Amino acid sequence: MLCLQIPFLVVFLYIIYRKGFANPDPSDADQRKLSRVDGLWVTFVIILFLGINIASIEYMPPISSARAVSTQQNIRDVDVTAESWSYEMSAREFEVGQAVRFSAKSADTMHSFAIYHPDGRMLFTMMLMPGLETPASIVHTFTEPGIYKVRCLEYCGAAHHEMRDEIVVK
Ligand SMILES: [Cu+2]
Incomplete structure (x- = not known):
C-alpha cells in the first residue's frame, strides 16, 4: 500500500x-x-x-496474528460459521492472556465477524465470503476481561442488524 x-x-x-x-x-x-x-x-x-x-x-491484525503464531506455544482454536443471521461458535468463553485463533467461514452469503471490546472499540473484523475452502482466520489475545460484542459488518439481508452475538473473557 x-x-x-x-x-x-x-x-x-x-x-x-x-x-x-x-x-x-x-x-x-x-x-x-x-x-x-x-x-x-x-x-x-x-x-x-x-x-x-x-x-x-x-x-495491523494480519501482522499481529503472524507474530502470535510464531511466538505463542498453544493457540486455542475456535471455529465460527456465519449464517443468515447468526453465528455458530465452537466456544464463547475465553481467558485473559490466552491466544485464540478464530477461523470463520460463511455458510450462505457475504457476512463478517467483528469483535468489539466492552468499551466499544472494534478489535478486528474479518470479511467472510461464501464458498471459500479455507476459512478466514485471525489470532487474537484478549487482555481484559468482560463481555465482548460480536457483529456482522457486511450488509447481508433484511435482518443484518440482528446479526449479533457475545463472547465472554474471564
Ligand atoms: Cu450482516
Whole structure:
C-alpha cells in the first residue's frame, strides 16, 4: 500500500520542481523560493506519513496474528460459521492472556465477524465470503476481561442488524 503512493509522490515532486521555472506573471513572487518551501513541506508530510504507517504496522491484525503464531506455544482454536443471521461458535468463553485463533467461514452469503471490546472499540473484523475452502482466520489475545460484542459488518439481508452475538473473557 505504501509503494502504491510512489507514483503520486513522483508527480507532486515534478510539479514542485516545475514551479521553480514557471513564468510568475503578473505576480513578482520569487518562484524558486516558493518551490523550496513546497519541497520542505512535502518532505515533512512524507516523513510524517511514513512514520505513522511504519509505527502502526505491528498493530495491523494480519501482522499481529503472524507474530502470535510464531511466538505463542498453544493457540486455542475456535471455529465460527456465519449464517443468515447468526453465528455458530465452537466456544464463547475465553481467558485473559490466552491466544485464540478464530477461523470463520460463511455458510450462505457475504457476512463478517467483528469483535468489539466492552468499551466499544472494534478489535478486528474479518470479511467472510461464501464458498471459500479455507476459512478466514485471525489470532487474537484478549487482555481484559468482560463481555465482548460480536457483529456482522457486511450488509447481508433484511435482518443484518440482528446479526449479533457475545463472547465472554474471564
Ligand atoms: Cu450482516
